[in-house]
Amino acid sequence: MDKQTTTLTDSITKAVLKKMDDKLTPIIEENLFLKNEVEKLNEKVKRLEFGKKENNSILYGFEESNEHINIVEMVSKTLSDSGIEVHKTDINKAFRIGKVKEKARPILINMLNAWKRDEILRNKKKLPKNIYVKEDFSKEVLERRKELIPHLKEERKKGRIAYIKYDKLVVEGEASGMRDKRKRDQSASPKTKNDTENAPTKVNKINAFEKMYRI
Structure with a gap:
């Protein structure tokens, strides 16, 4: 009786587990499918957001007053006076962002062309000391960049x-100073005949200087 009871219990347990598996399998597959779809949608949203901000940059340091001032004219004049040729027609729109407070709010400018935006960023050192420019990143990207700073x-x-590029940390081998020092150290040690004969065969190195880390 004990043997029959054990056999019966095992068969019932297997039958129940099989039915549960049969019912759970499509649910698990559906969940995986939905998870993949959500990831695809998130990637699309990120690309759309990046495209929306691609021509944007944020300027800090422009004084703010109660008087009506044409921001486009003010920005284009300041940039041009600094040696960065920007005409009013190059700017699609410009407006202040953030809540009104004692300090001057930053100005978001949207350029008609991405290359003109890049030109401003490349020449940011030409701007007056009290004015500086940054890229327009989303809140998520800003948080990731902040997390990457210790690794940087x-x-x-x-x-x-x-250096940090968008939301990635890019590492390009050793600094030039370190490479030069290593070359000097190597050239300083004289090579003997035995060293030359026993030296390993030179192998072509793969260009793997660039690494990217994600948080």
Whole structure:
């Protein structure tokens, strides 16, 4: 009786588990499908958001007053006077962002062409000391960039050339100073005949200087 009871229990358990698996399998597959679809939609949203902000940049340091001032004219004149040729017709729109407070609010400018926006960013050192420009990133990207800063500092301490590009940390091998020092150290040590004969065969190196880290 005990043997029959055990056999019966095992068969019932297997039958119940099989039915549960049969019912759960389509649910699990549907959940995986929905998860993939959500990820695809998130990527599309990110691309759309990036495209929307592609021509944008944010200017800080422009004084704000109660008088009506044409922001487009003020920005284009300041940039042109600084040696960055920008005409009013190059700017699609310009307006202040953020809540009204004691300090001057930053100005968001949307250029008609991305290359003109890039030209402003490349020449940002020409701007007056009290005015500076930054790229227009989403809140999510700003948080990721903030998280990458400790990694950026760590890589630079190691002597590598590192910088943050959008939401990634790019590391390009060693800094030039470190490479030059290594070359000098190698050239300073004289090579003997035995060293030359026993030297390993030179192998072509793969260009793997660029690494990207995601948070």
